[in-house]
Amino acid sequence: MKKQLTALLIIFAATNFLSQANAAAPNSNSKVYSVAEIIEKAPTLVGQTVQVKGLVSHICEKSGRKLFLAVPDNSKTFRFNAGDKITVFDENAVDSTVIATGVITETRITLEDLNKQEVAAIAAAEKVAKAKKPADHCTSEAKANGENTAATPLQRIQTQKETIKKQVAEGKNNYLSFYAANSCNEYKIVKK
Numbered sequence: 001m002k003k004q005l006t007a008l009l010i011i012f013a014a015t016n017f018l019s020q021a022n023a024a025a026p027n028s029n030s031k032v033y034s035v036a037e038i039i040e041k042a043p044t045l046v047g048q049t050v051q052v053k054g055l056v057s058h059i060c061e062k063s064g065r066k067l068f069l070a071v072p073d074n075s076k077t078f079r080f081n082a083g084d085k086i087t088v089f090d091e092n093a094v095d096s097t098v099i100a101t102g103v104i105t106e107t108r109i110t111l112e113d114l115n116k117q118e119v120a121a122i123a124a125a126e127k128v129a130k131a132k133k134p135a136d137h138c139t140s141e142a143k144a145n146g147e148n149t150a151a152t153p154l155q156r157i158q159t160q161k162e163t164i165k166k167q168v169a170e171g172k173n174n175y176l177s178f179y180a181a182n183s184c185n186e187y188k189i190v191k192k
Helices: 003-023 035-044 111-131 142-144 151-171
Strands: 028-034 050-058 064-072 079-083 097-110 175-191
Touching: 003 050, 028 035, 028 142, 035 050, 035 079, 035 175, 050 079, 050 175, 064 097, 064 142, 079 142, 097 111, 097 151, 111 151, 151 175
Parallel strands: 028 050, 079 175
Antiparallel strands: 050 064, 050 097, 064 079, 097 175
């Protein structure tokens, strides 16, 4: 009888421990996604912590706090933003396969947001024209958003505005959604 009672207590304790461990991380996802999978599934994973395995195509040169993982043909990328435990991403990670962990977020851009960006882009273009030097803009962000990387920032804004107007005319969303992984506090190089 004592053995049966001890066995029941052990089973109860193990079950209780496992349920508490699962409750502690309700938004975590143990699957390791490919870049293509996360691009496709990001809208359904907002708020969840995910792991993504992919080739690092770029790290933001200005801040060092944005890491871009590419699909195998480098035609699409997905952005990870550094969390509070990462000062900057290691530049040695570029051209390496990594597994990065972050929380999927959605950024919604409205016509009002784009109008403000357009004013700033026009002012920046005028400043560049006066300085008579080529414009300095990163195309990695555009690629991560599925935009034309050959277009100028102003052209991309105008294209986004047209897309929203078309969506509204079709009775769809009055905003554009862009997905990224924030709070990336962990990444590891798995293949150089």
